[in-house]
Amino acid sequence: MEPRRREHPPMKTSRTLLVASIAWLLHGCMVGPDYKKPEMALPVAYKETPGWLKAQPDDAAPKGDWWAVFHDPLLDQLEPMVSVSNQTVKQSDANYQEALAEVQIARSALFPTIGITGSATKQRSASNGTGNTVSVNPGIRTAGSLEGNVSWAPDFWGKTRRTVEENKATAEASAATLANATLTEQVALATAVIDLRVTDANIDLLSRTVDAYKEFLRVVGNQGKAGITPPSDVITARTQLENAQSSLIALGVSRARYAHAIAVLVGKTPEELDIPHSTALPTLPSVPVGMPATLLQRRPDIAVAEREMAAQNAAIGVAIAAYYPxxxxxxxxxxxxxxxxxxxxxxxxxxxxxxxxxETIFDAGARHGQVAAARASYESAVANYRGTVLTALQNVEDDLAGIRILAQQAEVLDAAVSDATRGSEIAFNEYKAGTVDYTTAVTAQTTLYSTQQNALDVREQRLLDAVSLIGDTGGPVPVNTPEAR
Structure with missing residues (x-):
C-alpha cells in the first residue's frame, strides 16, 4: 500500500501540468503582433484659433440635431429623413450588418461542431446462388444506425482569434463608415438646402433689379418721346432689362436642380417633393470647435482609418499562423x-x-509572401490613417480661415451695399432732373446689383463653410463640455 500511495502525487501533478499546458495552448498562444495604435503628433491648437474657441450656446437647438443651429424649417423637416431613407446610408447600414455577421461566423470556429446522423435501410435477403432463397431468415431485413459526432479544431496558434479580431475591427470600421455616410449625406443635404435658399434670394434680388430696370426704361422712354434722351439710351435700357429678365429665367434651372438633389438625398423621387419659394436665408451659426486632438475621437472617417489599421494588424497574425500545423x-x-x-x-x-x-512542408515561399503582403497592407493602413488625420486638420483650418476672412469681407460689403444703394438713388434722381447722363445712372444701378450679388455670394459661402466645419469636426462639440470652453 505504501508504494502505491507514494506514486499518486506525481501522477496527479503530471495530469495537472498536462491540463494546464493544453489550456495554455488553447487560450494563451496567439501568433502575430498585438495591435498598438501608432502615435500621431498633433498641434496644441488650430492655427486659425489659438487656444480654445469659446462656444456660443444655442439652447433652442435639440441635442444631436446639429442642423437646428441654422434655424431653417426645411432642414428641420428633412434632415431626420437622411438616416432613414437615404440610399447611401442604407447601403452602409447593410454593409455593417454583413460585417457583424462575419464576426459571428469567425467566432463560431472557436467552438466544436456537433451533429447527429441517422440511417435506416430495408433489404431483401440475397439468393444462395442456385436460384433458391437463402433458407436462414429469408425475407426483408431492416438495419439502422443513430450516431452523434463532434468535430473541433482547437485554436492552438490563435489563427481563429486573430480572424475574429480582424473581422471585429472591420465591423467597427463599417460602423464608423455608416456614421460617416450619415454625416456626409446630412452635410450634403444642408449644402443643397443652402444653395436652394440662396438661389431663391438671387431670384428675389434679380426680381428687384428687373423692377428697377423697368422703371429706368419707363423714364428713359418718356424722355425719349419728349426728345430729351437719344434713341440709343432707350435701346440700351431695354437691352439691360431683357438681359436681367433672361438671367432671372435661368435661375429657374438651378433651383430645379437643387430641389431634385434634395429629394434624392432624402430617398424620394423629384416628383414627390415640392419645396416652396422662401424669402429667408438660414441663420449663420457660431460653431464651437475643440482642440485638434478631439478630431481623433469625433471624425468618423478617422475612426474608419484607425479600425482598418487594427484589422490589417490582425491579418498579419492570421498569415503567420499558416506556418503552424x-x-x-x-x-x-x-x-x-x-x-x-x-x-x-x-x-x-x-x-x-x-x-x-x-502541415505544409514546402510551398515555394507562398506563406512568406502572404506574411509580407499582410505587413505591407498594415503599413499602407498606417499611412492612410496619418494622411486622413492630416487632411482632417487641413479641412478644419480651411473652414476656420474661410469663416474668419469672409466675416471681414462681409462687413466691408455690407457698407458697400449701403453706399451703392444710396449712390443708385442719387444717380437716378439726378438723371431724372437732367443733371447727369443715362450712362452714369445705369452704371450706378449695375454697381448696386453687382455689389448686392457679391454680398449674397459671401453670405452663402459663410453658411457653406459653417456646414463644412461641422462635418469636418465630426459634428459640433457639445457646449457644456470642457472642449467647448
Missing amino acids: DITLSGADGFSQSPLAGLLHVANHVWSLGADVS
Missing part, C-alpha cells in the same frame, strides 16, 4: 444494429475518437 479533433458515439430491432441496446453501442494533423 492544423489540428482537428473528432469523435463519434452512437448505436448501429441489423436488424433494426433493439438498436438502442447497450450491445449495439459504437464510438470512435480521432485526430487529424496537417
